[in-house]
Amino acid sequence: MLLDGRDGRLPQGDGDGLVSVVLEINAGRIRALHPAPEPEPESNSLAAPPLALTPLVEPHAHLDKAFSAARFPNRDGTIEAALAANQAETSCRTAEDLEQRAERALMRAWRQGLRAIRSHVDCSGERGDLSLEVLDGLRRRWADRLELQLVGLVPIHHWGTEQGRLQARWLADRGGRLGGVIGAPFGIGRGDGQAVLQTLRLADQLGCGVDLHLDEGVSHRGRGVRLVCEALERQRLQVPVVCSHACSMALLPPRACQRLVDRMARLALGVVALPSTNLWLLDRRAEATPSRRAQAPIRQLQNSGVVVAVGGDNVQDAWFPGGDFDPLEVLRLAVVASHLHPWSRQGLGPFTTAASQLMQLEWDGILRPGSPADLVVLDAQSWTDLLARTPQRRILRGGIWLPKPEREEPAALLRGWGEAGLASGLVH
Ligand SMILES: [Zn+2]
Numbered sequence: 001m002l003l004d005g006r007d008g009r010l011p012q013g014d015g016d017g018l019v020s021v022v023l024e025i026n027a028g029r030i031r032a033l034h035p036a037p038e039p040e041p042e043s044n045s046l047a048a049p050p051l052a053l054t055p056l057v058e059p060h061a062h063l064d065k066a067f068s069a070a071r072f073p074n075r076d077g078t079i080e081a082a083l084a085a086n087q088a089e090t091s092c093r094t095a096e097d098l099e100q101r102a103e104r105a106l107m108r109a110w111r112q113g114l115r116a117i118r119s120h121v122d123c124s125g126e127r128g129d130l131s132l133e134v135l136d137g138l139r140r141r142w143a144d145r146l147e148l149q150l151v152g153l154v155p156i157h158h159w160g161t162e163q164g165r166l167q168a169r170w171l172a173d174r175g176g177r178l179g180g181v182i183g184a185p186f187g188i189g190r191g192d193g194q195a196v197l198q199t200l201r202l203a204d205q206l207g208c209g210v211d212l213h214l215d216e217g218v219s220h221r222g223r224g225v226r227l228v229c230e231a232l233e234r235q236r237l238q239v240p241v242v243c244s245h246a247c248s249m250a251l252l253p254p255r256a257c258q259r260l261v262d263r264m265a266r267l268a269l270g271v272v273a274l275p276s277t278n279l280w281l282l283d284r285r286a287e288a289t290p291s292r293r294a295q296a297p298i299r300q301l302q303n304s305g306v307v308v309a310v311g312g313d314n315v316q317d318a319w320f321p322g323g324d325f326d327p328l329e330v331l332r333l334a335v336v337a338s339h340l341h342p343w344s345r346q347g348l349g350p351f352t353t354a355a356s357q358l359m360q361l362e363w364d365g366i367l368r369p370g371s372p373a374d375l376v377v378l379d380a381q382s383w384t385d386l387l388a389r390t391p392q393r394r395i396l397r398g399g400i401w402l403p404k405p406e407r408e409e410p411a412a413l414l415r416g417w418g419e420a421g422l423a424s425g426l427v428h
Contacts, residue, residue, distance in 0.1 A: 002054050002352060003033065004368040011035050016343040016383055020049050025373040028398035032369055048381040053348075054365045055115035055374050055395070056327035057355035060211075060244050060272045060311030062153075063102040063119040063138075064131050065089065066325075067316045074318040079217075079281050083185040085318035086122070093127045098134045105315065106138060109325040110145050111402065113376035113395050116361055117146060118211070118311075120153040120179050120244075123167055128154075132167065136174055145397075149175065149359060151211045156180035156195040159202055172206035179210070182224035183248075184217035192224075197231040204237040209360070211242040211272070215249060218283050218292045222249030222260050225269075229260070232267045242270040242358055244311075247278055247294040257297055258304075265304040270358045273298050273350070274313040275337040276330065277320045298338050302346050309355035310334050327351060328378075328390055335387060342383050373399035 003010055003019060010033065013019050020036035036049065065086065072089040074081045109117055123132050132150065139148040152171050158164040159178060168178055178199055182192055196212075203210045214224030225246055232241065249260055264271070273296035283290035301308050312330040315323035323329070331351050334340045341347035349355075352365040363371060378385075379392040395402040 002348070002366055004366055007033070007368065009033075009035065018051070018343075018382075023367075023373070025399045028373055028400075030367055030369055030371050030373050033367065051378045051380045051382065051386065051391075053113075053376045053378070054352060054367060055113050055376055055397070056331075056351050057309070057359060057361065057365065058109065058114050058117040058311055058325070058327060058330075059242075059309040059355045059358055060274055060313055061105070061109075061117050061119045061325070062121075062314055062317065062319075063105045063117070063135060063148075064093075064098060064121050065314065065317035065319070066105040067101045069316045069318060069321050072318055074321070077280065078284055079185045079319075082281065082318040089318070090122050090125065090127055090131075093131065095130055095134050098131060099138065102135060102138055105325055106142050106146065106148070109327075110142075111395065112324075112326045112328070113393060114325065114327050115146050115374060115397075116149070116356070116359055118149040118151060118177075118359055120151045120211070120213070122154075123152045124154040124158045124163070128163070128167065132170065139174070147359075147361065149177065151177040151179040153179045153181070153213070155186055156182055156192065156199060156212070157189075159199045160195065165202070168202055168206060168208075172203075172208040175208075177209040177211050178203045178206075180212050182212060182214040182227060183220060184215075188220060188223065193227045193230060196227045197234065200228075200231050200237050200239070200241065201235065203239045207239070209240040209242070211244055213244050215243075215247055216245040216278070216282070217248050218251060218294050220248060221252045222246075222257070225249050225260060225264065228269065229263050229267055232269075240268075240270065240358075240360065242272055243296075244272040245274055245278065246271050246296040247282060250294050250297040251292065258300060261297065261300045261304045261306065264301065265306050270307045270309070271296050271298075271301055272358065273308060273310045273334075273338065275310065275334055276323060277313040279337060280320045280322075293337075295338060298340065298350070299346070307354050307357050308350055309358045310338070310340070310350040311355075326390070328376075328386070328393070332387060332390065342386070372397075 022034045022036050024032040068089050072085040074085045121131050275295050278295045282294050283292040298308050312323055314320035356365045375396040377394045380386045
């Protein structure tokens with residue numbers, strides 16, 4: 001999958017799509033790939049070479065909120081409580097705190113095998129400019145380790161305001177995108193269609209892409225996606241448009257869903273599916289276990305030619321209390337939650353090649369002569385090993401191994417759960 005299928009010198013993949021190869025590396029790039037020699041029959045060696053992927057791509061994160069759950073928890077787990085905690089956090093955000101959390105996020109991501117991240121950034125309101133500036137500073141400082149793309153995340157009407165227009169130009173000048181929310185956690189409004197059209201026109205004037213949060217719920221099935229389709233049918237634009245979440249359309253009757261999928265394919269919309277946050281927030285009810293587990297209809301979209309990437313979305317914030325910028329964990333979850341098989345092109349592409357395409361990265365993530373000597377080498381020999389447990393890994397970037405993260409000493413101070421709530425205690 002991550003090798004060039006047109007390279008006739010390489011053998012066909014086995015039943016799991018795997019090929020054993022030997023790499024020649026020169027000056028940080030791949031000089032040549034050869035088929036691995038057959039093991040000697042008398043060697044009795046049963047050990048297969050380690051599984052290796054090219055570094056993965058995170059198409060949808062929120063670096064500005066990451067690791068804020070401890071101070072702004074959402075113990076109800078509802079989308080309304082998430083929004084309230086999010087707003088409380090942004091209202092007292094400081095540059096120092098934001099920089100520290102986002103830097104920690106980038107370090108985790110880089111060490112765990114990501115090479116590019118698209119991060120949405122809350123940028124309406126008083127501290128919006130501060131958040132953009134802090135993250136842009138990090139974007140420049142980290143540019144030789146990973147590519148960071150910024151997307152302004154606002155209620156969709158914001159781009160029509162004076163602050164919105166200034167921020168849009170600022171983002172476009174730095175390779176950023178215009179984002180926005182249609183539908184949950186905000187309500188729906190009659191002016192949404194016009195605001196979408198206005199946003200797309202503004203992006204087109206500025207020559208920057210658009211990446212919207214839409215239909216993150218189980219009601220108003222596919223409404224946000226339809227508004228985007230209508231706007232693009234009214235005025236065809238050149239800028240790439242990505243729909244993030246796109247969950248509720250999956251609850252349409254199958255034929256209506258397929259019609260909408262075909263419409264999206266005709267308009268060349270991209271989709272980012274975000275199973276972890278969707279599984280955590282959607283169809284949440286106090287007295288019942290969820291049954292409507294809506295997520296973007298990934299397979300139908302792929303089968304109709306829509307480019308679909310899968311992202312990790314929130315990490316330890318009010319919207320999702322888990323996550324750690326570990327792309328292998330996102331992949332492992334999607335195998336179960338979205339039935340994406342890593343041994344198939346459609347299963348692995350959303351984390352690698354399709355995600356690179358959606359983010360318009362220079363490298364498509366396929367190893368071939370001339371491509372970067374970048375690898376994530378796993379302590380696993382098969383997909384089953386990868387599914388059994390999160391593997392240890394070594395990261396090769398530009399032909400050089402990254403240092404292993406230092407081991408942290410286990411703490412003697414422990415926490416346990418007591419009837420009265422969380423309790424702390426020292427181990428003697
Ligand atoms: Zn998001």
